[in-house]
Amino acid sequence: SQTIHQWPATLVQPVGSPLSLECTVEGTSNPNLYWYRQAAGRGLQLLFYSVGIGQISSEVPQNLSASRPQDRQFILSSKKLLLSDSGFYLCAWSEVRGEQFFGPGTRLTVL
């Protein structure tokens, strides 16, 4: 069966510091991968999605970036965090066609 992992589970970072969140999927090949952010009262917002290694589409212009160095690895990064980057970051995967399944999430607090 397929499993999706995210780490760290929680993170507290100062404004202006860098960020790296990692997501890995097991039990499938060539999945579509997604990064979402869930902010209080605002629902889930798609940040990036990827259909293959090195292929990243950005949905929202911001100071975040994503990379997919391996088939089942998806990384969310920032060079300098803003207060507004605080939120619950969720990674999801799907087959080329099909349902999306979410990971456990990373709760990021920027102080």
Add this chain to the structure above:
Amino acid sequence: QKEVEQDPGPLSVPEGAIVSLNCTYSNSAFQYFMWYRQYSRKGPELLMYTYSSGNKEDGRFTAQVDKSSKYISLFIRDSQPSDSATYLCAMSVNSGYALNFGKGTSLLVTP
């Protein structure tokens, strides 16, 4: 107008009640409709996945889609305290594409 509208609640019901959760949407191109359950500080868990109009039943859960009215529903029969969570509707134009989420409805089932 947001593409997907969902009443945030909270909705409080006694154990054993039938729960009705709803979303409306504006984009007539949506074809795939999903319901997720999210416990506090956890990632969303897929409950139901449907294509186009019609009904789908899975245990105590029934999903209904009315594309002519741009209205989807999730019914929970014999509700249990363990059903207390936030329920998110989501939809997409194509399978395997980015999802458009409602903000979620908070449900509390009291013993």
